[in-house]
Structures are given as C-alpha cells and as structure tokens.
Amino acid sequence: MADKEQIIRISGVNPLKCMKCGKCTATCPNYDEMEYHPHQFVYMVEHGEIDKLMASESVYKCLTCFACVERCPRGVEPAKLIEAIRTEAVRRQGCNRLKADDIPARIDDDMPGQALMMATRKYTR
Amino acid sequence: MTYTYFPGCTLRTKAKDLDHYLRISAEKLGMELIEPADWQCCGGAYSNAKDEIANKLSSVRIIMDADKNTGKVLTVCSACHNVLKRVNDDLKNDENFAFKVNNYMKPEVPYSGNVEVIHFLEALRDEVGFDKLASMVVKPFTGKKIAAYYGCLLLRPGKVMAMDDPENPVIMENFIKAIGGTPVIYARRNECCGGYAVMEDPAIAAKRSGAIIENAKDMGADLMVTACPLCMYNLKKTGPDTGIYYFTELLAEALGLKED
Ligand code: SF4
Ligand code: SF4
Numbered sequence: 001m002a003d004k005e006q007i008i009r010i011s012g013v014n015p016l017k018c019m020k021c022g023k024c025t026a027t028c029p030n031y032d033e034m035e036y037h038p039h040q041f042v043y044m045v046e047h048g049e050i051d052k053l054m055a056s057e058s059v060y061k062c063l064t065c066f067a068c069v070e071r072c073p074r075g076v077e078p079a080k081l082i083e084a085i086r087t088e089a090v091r092r093q094g095c096n097r098l099k100a101d102d103i104p105a106r107i108d109d110d111m112p113g114q115a116l117m118m119a120t121r122k123y124t125r
Numbered sequence: 126m127t128y129t130y131f132p133g134c135t136l137r138t139k140a141k142d143l144d145h146y147l148r149i150s151a152e153k154l155g156m157e158l159i160e161p162a163d164w165q166c167c168g169g170a171y172s173n174a175k176d177e178i179a180n181k182l183s184s185v186r187i188i189m190d191a192d193k194n195t196g197k198v199l200t201v202c203s204a205c206h207n208v209l210k211r212v213n214d215d216l217k218n219d220e221n222f223a224f225k226v227n228n229y230m231k232p233e234v235p236y237s238g239n240v241e242v243i244h245f246l247e248a249l250r251d252e253v254g255f256d257k258l259a260s261m262v263v264k265p266f267t268g269k270k271i272a273a274y275y276g277c278l279l280l281r282p283g284k285v286m287a288m289d290d291p292e293n294p295v296i297m298e299n300f301i302k303a304i305g306g307t308p309v310i311y312a313r314r315n316e317c318c319g320g321y322a323v324m325e326d327p328a329i330a331a332k333r334s335g336a337i338i339e340n341a342k343d344m345g346a347d348l349m350v351t352a353c354p355l356c357m358y359n360l361k362k363t364g365p366d367t368g369i370y371y372f373t374e375l376l377a378e379a380l381g382l383k384e385d
Contacts (some may be wrong), residue, residue: 010174029316029333033326060325063333064173065317066281070291083173098324106324110361112139112354114204117169118321121180 002088004048011084015046017074024068024078034058038068038078045081054089060097062086064122083122090125097123126252128199128243129191130158131209134166135202140354146373147201147245149382154253154261158199161190167205170321171212178225184212185226191240201245201373203278203353207286210242214285244279245373246296246352247288255303263381265305272309272346273297274337274369276356277317291315297350300372304379311344313337318359327362334359338367350375 008014024038031037036044036058044053053059062082069077090097098106098119107116136144151158165183172180187209191198198213200206215222217238227235243251249258275294283291294315298308318337319330338360341349350372351357360369377383 010176012175030319030322030329033329061322061329063277063317063320063322063329064170065277065320067277067316070281070283080173087172087174087177106327110139110358111323112135112358114133114135114169114202114355115321115323115358117134117166118204118355119324121168121170121172122321123325 002050002054002085004045004050007045007050007081007084007088010087011077011080013042013045013077013081013084015042015076015081018042018046018076019074021073024072024076027067027071029065029067030061030063033061038062038082041082041085042076042078045085050085053085059086059089060123086122087125090123096125126155126248127157127159127195128197128248129187129195130160130199131164131167131187131205132160133200133202133205135204135354140202140357140371143201143352143354143371143373146371146377146383150373150376150380151245153380153382154249154258156248156253159195161187164190167208169204169208171208175221178222178229181212181215181222182226182230184209185216185230188213188216188240188242189230189232189236192237193234196240198240198242199245199248200242201352203276203351204355206242206244206352207278211282211285213240213242244288244352246300249300249303249376250296255299258300259303259305262304262379264379266301266375266379267305269306270309270345270347271301271306271375272311272341272344272349273301273314273372274341274349274351274356274360275315276351276353277315277320279352280315297372300376301350304375306375309341309344309346311340311346313340318353318356320355320359323355323359330359331363335363338363348375
C-alpha cells in the first residue's frame with residue numbers, strides 16, 4: 001500500500017500549502033461525478049487517508065484537465081496528487097482500471113487512437 | 126522556415142484532415158516540413174507521476190532527433206503537443222529526469238537543451254504572422270461566427286505550454302480574424318471535453334462536451350474549430366449538427382486550397 005510520503009514524492013505536491021479555499025473543486029468540470037472532490041484529496045492526503053482515496057471511484061473520474069492546477073491560488077496542483085494516487089492504485093497486481101478484454105466494447109470506428117493511448121496511460125500500469 | 130514535423134499516430138488514421146490541410150497550407154505559406162522517417166507515438170498522454178520515465182522516452186527521441194537538424198519540432202495535435210512540450214521542459218529543467226534519460230539512452234551527443242516544440246498555431250502567429258496570413262486569404266469567412274474551442278491540453282499547464290494566457294487566450298480568435306471570420310467568445314472554450322474519460326464512461330464525455338457546444342451555440346456560433354482529434358470525437362458524439370472542424374481545414378479553405 002502506498003503511504004503518504006510516497007504519494008507526496010511521486011506527485012511533487014505539498015498538501016500543506018493548501019489554504020482550503022475550495023477553488024479547485026469549484027472549477028473542476030467533473031466534480032459532480034466524484035465522491036471525494038479535489039480539495040478533499042489534498043486534505044485527506046495531508047491526513048494520511050490514502051487507502052480511502054485509493055479505494056474510491058473518484059480517483060478514476062479526474063479528467064487530468066489541469067483546471068484545478070491552473071486556478072489554485074496557492075500552486076498546490078491537486079491533479080498531480082490525484083494522478084499519483086491513481087498511479088499507485090493501478091500499479092497493484094491485477095488492478096488495471098482498463099482491462100484488455102473490455103477495450104473492444106469501448107471503442108468504435110470513429111474513435112481516434114489517441115483516446116486508447118491516453119486511457120492506457122492513465123488507467124493501466 | 127524549416128521544421129521537424131511530428132504528425133502523430135492519430136493523424137495517420139482518424140484525423141487525416143487535420144494533417145492534410147496543414148500540409149497544403151504550410152506549403153502555400155512557405156513553411157518547409159521535414160518528417161522524420163521512423164517516428165513513433167509520442168506516448169499519448171504525459172504521465173504526471175515523477176517516477177514514470179520509460180513512457181516518456183519516445184518523446185525524448187523525437188526531441189533529440191530534432192536537436193540534430195532543424196531544432197524545431199512542429200506539432201498540431203493538442204495531445205502530441207502537450208506531451209512533447211512537457212517532456213522537453215523536463216529535459217531542460219528537471220535534472221533528475223535528464224540524468225535518468227541520459228543513463229538509459231546514452232546519446233552520442235548530449236541534448237543541447239535548445240530544441241523548441243511549437244504548435245502550428247504558434248508558427249502561424251510568430252513566424253508566418255497573422256497579418257501576412259490575412260493578406261494571403263482569398264476566400265474569407267466573412268460574416269461567419271466562429272467559436273474557438275481550446276480544450277485543456279493546448280493551454281495547460283500554462284507555465285510550461287506558454288502558448289497564450291491560459292485563462293484568457295486570444296491566439297485562436299486572432300487566427301479566426303486572420304481568415305476573415307468573427308470570433309465568438311464563450312465561457313467554456315477552455316474547459317475539458319471529457320477527454321480520455323470517454324473510455325471510462327462515455328456519459329461523462331457526453332455531459333462535458335454537450336455543455337461546451339450548448340455554450341458556444343448560445344453565444345451565437347455558426348461553426349466551431351479545434352486542434353484536437355479527441356475533442357473532435359467527443360464533441361461530434363453529442364449530436365449531428367455540431368458544426369465542428371479542424372482549424373487547418375478552415376485555413377486551407379481560406380487560402381483557396383480546399384478541393385470541393
Ligand atoms: S484551490 Fe488550492 S488552496 Fe484552494 S482548496 Fe484547492 S488546493 Fe487548496
Ligand atoms: S484535473 Fe481533475 S480534479 Fe482537476 S479540475 Fe480537472 S477533472 Fe477536476
């Protein structure tokens with residue numbers, strides 16, 4: 001299991017810089033799909049609640065759009081924290097989010113190869 | 126003006142128009158494109174985890190290759206552009222990354238740090254010049270209200286992409302003016318279409334993209350333009366009359382190069 005220090009190291013994010021203004025969550029285009037919102041990721045990492053985040057569906061709902069990164073007044077970069085947790089989650093044995101068997105059902109004739117490349121990068125190890 | 130042109134995988138398959146119209150327009154505008162013989166995929170998406178090195182090496186190879194010839198990597202796909210610009214920035218500014226890459230690749234000549242990764246829009250603005258472009262337009266989009274859709278990958282992270290003000294960009298609007306159209310400003314022009322999450326849950330992409338199109342139409346857009354094949358796919362999926370085109374197609378048309 002990943003610990004707090006590891007998440008901080010691979011994300012490069014310092015959660016202590018957060019002033020809990022909530023702007024990241026307010027600006028997140030996908031916040032309504034998440035149980036834990038970007039500002040909660042920051043807070044929960046600070047408090048070492050990594051396992052809860054790793055087990056949550058929310059970690060797969062981030063679009064890596066970097067709106068929260070650009071708009072955080074403290075330069076906290078929540079998206080990098082979320083991706084670090086996701087990366088650790090999919091690195092666990094048998095925990096790829098996108099299974100090879102599921103792919104054919106998820107693509108169609110118009111879908112650009114870029115979608116599969118990006119999804120592979122973001123949902124598998 | 127000579128460039129190492131990196132089209133990327135998707136421009137060989139589903140986004141042939143983005144590539145084709147770029148090539149014919151570039152020729153008309155006096156830009157020489159050299160396509161490396163054996164390029165590989167850029168990696169598709171930049172991995173933000175600092176301990177992910179291997180999946181950035183194909184981008185490193187493209188950059189090192191350009192270092193030996195033109196010194197300029199020209200891209201147009203928003204995703205390739207994002208990955209290549211960020212990896213180039215890491216090579217220049219992240220010592221740990223550069224050290225590991227050098228250990229692994231053992232290049233005969235070390236990276237000079239001088240390669241620039243530029244987007245075709247940046248080349249039009251900074252090297253061709255929008256004024257010169259405007260003077261070459263033969264079929265202007267007069268009276269057409271055109272909404273630029275930036276999405277997320279072109280502009281962010283702003284410090285690294287450094288293409289324009291990430292919160293109040295003007296580059297695509299100025300391009301639209303250069304081809305004779307009227308730019309439409311709308312709030313969601315730099316919000317995400319749902320991106321790769323379409324593979325996780327197509328409903329997410331449909332909601333995010335639907336909101337963008339609705340916003341552009343509410344503000345009076347007749348057409349929309351994008352530089353991203355995945356934005357194009359997600360936006361088109363929301364319905365039949367989205368009126369979204371690659372900006373290169375409008376460019377070629379304005380220059381009188383589009384075959385009817
Ligand atoms: S925007 Fe930045 S400072 Fe504000 S809550 Fe989010 S991470 Fe913390
Ligand atoms: S990067 Fe993720 S968390 Fe941040 S605004 Fe975008 S979708 Fe929300």
